[in-house]
Amino acid sequence: MTALRKFASTIPTREPEIELTIVMPCLNEAETIAVCVKKATAFLRDNDLSGEVLIADNGSIDGSQQIANALGARVIGVPKKGYGAALMGGIAAARGSLIIMGDADDSYDFGSLMPFVETLRDGGELVMGNRFQGGIERGAMPPLHRWLGNPVLSFVGRLFYGTPIGDFHCGLRGFRKHSIERLGLSASGMEFASEMVVKAALEGLDVREVPTTLAPDGRSRAPHLRTWRDGWRHLRFMLTYAPKWLFVYPGMMLAGAGAVGVAALSLGPVSIGPAELGVHTLLFAAMAVLLGSQLVSFGVLARLYGVANGMWRAGPGMALFRRWFTVERGVFGGGGLALAGLALAGSLFARWAGGGYGAEQPAVLMRVAIPAMLATCLGVQAIMTSFFVALLDQPRR
Structure with a gap:
């Protein structure tokens, strides 16, 4: 016992x-x-x-x-x-x-x-x-x-x-x-x-x-x-933990509204009731496009970072982005946009030179200069964002 x-x-x-x-x-x-x-x-x-x-x-x-x-x-x-x-x-x-x-x-x-x-x-x-x-x-x-x-x-x-x-x-x-x-x-x-x-x-x-x-x-x-x-x-x-609501949706709304303003005001002033919107409004519309595009870029990068680090699963929107996006497409698309902006800026310079480098009408000048600046900035941003995506895609140790 x-x-x-x-x-x-x-x-x-x-x-x-x-x-x-x-x-x-x-x-x-x-x-x-x-x-x-x-x-x-x-x-x-x-x-x-x-x-x-x-x-x-x-x-x-x-x-x-x-x-x-x-x-x-x-x-x-x-x-x-x-x-x-x-x-x-x-x-x-x-x-x-x-x-x-x-x-x-x-x-x-x-x-x-x-x-x-x-x-x-x-x-x-x-x-x-x-x-x-x-x-x-x-x-x-x-x-x-x-x-x-x-x-x-x-x-x-x-x-x-x-x-x-x-x-x-x-x-x-x-x-x-x-x-x-x-x-x-x-x-x-x-x-x-x-x-x-x-x-x-x-x-x-x-x-x-x-x-x-x-x-x-x-x-x-x-x-x-x-x-x-x-x-x-x-x-x-x-x-x-909600980059779509923090970055993407506000960015799309801001960029969309700004793009409408840029497209309309680049052709000339627009009257809304007693108010006449001119090149100053065009400048702020371009700013809205820039800010909105940056927010969307932040949202995409935040989503990619979260998926790569296991913070959340990749949803259908991210899967669609992955199928469509490549670094090469982003670089070539951004490069084309930047070159278009530079070409517009070049046309302005040629016009100025053709006039003997004299004074230009500011309103007429800015309706071309602002879209040229906007296209160049957006193109460079697209290129840099594409390379940042490539960096996030690198394998972890």
Whole structure:
């Protein structure tokens, strides 16, 4: 019997499999951490779920860790500061194949998580809570967040990324661990919430939504969230990962409007009501074409860079560009445009020389000089952009 016990003690033991990990980021939440852990633990017990409550502590000095540990939660320390950093540490340490994350301020109902679990079991890979569908209690969300910040940022997210999420920044959400880990999340601050949804949409994950509620948090201190700073960080992140909306679409509109102006005003002044548009307007129209073309170039290069570095997949538009574009076509096309501009400039010089280098009528001169300058600049820009594309196409080490 003793020998059998000794043999059994040499066999490595496996931890029991866990289906669900409830992760809470924590930074000095002593006032509310106990009630959150109790609700989450009761939820696991009442629904007969194999799970754990995991506290990702971000350096609390108020005893939050000891309170959570005494109530049976598993506590890990995450030294890197930030909401996103704490959650990334918690996700990495989670033992469950499914994870539900939520703030430890008692604003979310950890006793009503079954819709998240059932949706994940049904095949969802990221399940977002929607506080606007489930209900927001009086005083739970500042009016600026409720009527402006969240609706606007959620609309931007739906527009840019085509994901049907009505509450882009709900802090209560569930996901499959392996699905989220392959996204390569890296934002350490509050914009982590946007990064998860954006990259899930770009990666084509099955993103769904369930109603949830929001109650006033139970803390006496101010929340960690900073309205304007964190709102800007969310918007900045969404713009960074949407080069079509940041560069291409505005650039096409600007260049298109400018091109119409250049084409019309190069022939002579144009009257719109009492206003007469002349060479000064032609100059600004040419500027719009230049700026717009540069924005489009930035957008193309940003898309290529993102695809090359695995930030997003190549869409049908990029595939079409790849089939059509070659460096040689870009160089020859840009070279032809630049030569046309130089030829126009040469014709002006010849005209000036033929007149004995005397004074010219400025308006007549500028109607040729501005298009000549524009064509030359666009041609050189096309050549340089083509070579930059070739540089991005070089194989990585």
